[in-house]
Amino acid sequence: xxxxxxxxxxxxxxxxxxxxxxxxxxxxxxxxxxxxxxxxxxxxxxxxxxxxxxxxxxxxxxxxxxxxxxxxxxxx
Numbered sequence: 001x002x003x004x005x006x007x008x009x010x011x012x013x014x015x016x017x018x019x020x021x022x023x024x025x026x027x028x029x030x031x032x033x034x035x036x037x038x039x040x041x042x043x044x045x046x047x048x049x050x051x052x053x054x055x056x057x058x059x060x061x062x063x064x065x066x067x068x069x070x071x072x073x074x075x076x
Contacts, residue, residue, distance in 0.1 A: 009066035
């Protein structure tokens with residue numbers, strides 16, 4: 001179980017980046033939406049910064065959960 005935690009979480013992050021989440025919040029769709037909004041507003045730093053924050057908010061809980069599981073299994 002200990003050996004499978006890190007690869008499994010890495011796979012989950014790849015799934016989030018490669019596919020849609022509820023058909024609207026996936027990395028591909030988020031990047032495309034940010035590019036379309038940027039073409040209209042021409043505020044690249046703001047638009048892609050917000051997209052990065054949303055992506056971070058999706059992936060950080062998975063990483064934190066993985067670290068918690070690794071610590072939990074390390075003591076057993």
